[in-house]
Amino acid sequence: MAWEVLLLLLIVVAGTSGELCVTRAMKTIGEVKDFRPAALFRVLIRAIQVPWMWLGITLMAVAFFALLGALSVENVSFVVPVTALSYAAGALGGEFFLGERVSRRRWVGVLLVCIGVTLVFIGRK
């Protein structure tokens, strides 16, 4: 049980932190407006020079292996809904790490997700 909770926590926290780091890296590059292959390739080259990008990719890889670990002991219909907690972690991270203003409606959604995950925990097996 302790391992399981740790793995679920890793999926949510490492996955969301990874996405936040990747977002931060892409924001330092600026909005992509040119979608021609050569221009996209230049964006890619610039993206991999941002340290946040590598931290983000590493964290997302950790989350992927934690997902595999969790799926070895738990049902996919349990693990995947629990990963929806990423929306809560994302809202918190967006507000405090990226300086986004999270609207009340979005917090209501986050609250619903948390209630749903609680029900999934209570209702399993």
Place this chain on the structure above:
Amino acid sequence: MKSLSELHLKTYILIFFVVLFAPIGNVLLGKGMKVSVGEINFHRASDVAGVAVRALTSPFIWLGIGFLLLFFVSYLLVLSWADYSFVQPASAFSFAVVALLGHFALKETISPTHWLGIIVICLGVLAVGNTHPRTTEHK
């Protein structure tokens, strides 16, 4: 210039791929971990190394990774023309699809409370997605 209905059709087809490919990928990963790898004993380091070998030689795992890549490409493609605030709520349905696939394809038992939880999660994700996609100053 492309007609509006053509753009709508293209968007809905890609969103259909998004909410189908991600759950199929995850269900295949689940199947692979159960069939090819088995329950991991995290207390023994040697066991964890064996798990990595068994996972990376499992056809289910590679098929799952393939579907997750297809999902990712579809997601990036649709985001190249559609609004994130339009695409993101659609991902709510993938939680229902993964439960349905888990139930029917992997024969997982899902209690009524579990189903209720999944429905509430879908509603929550819909509410999260239906908000303004950009709140920071644009440089």
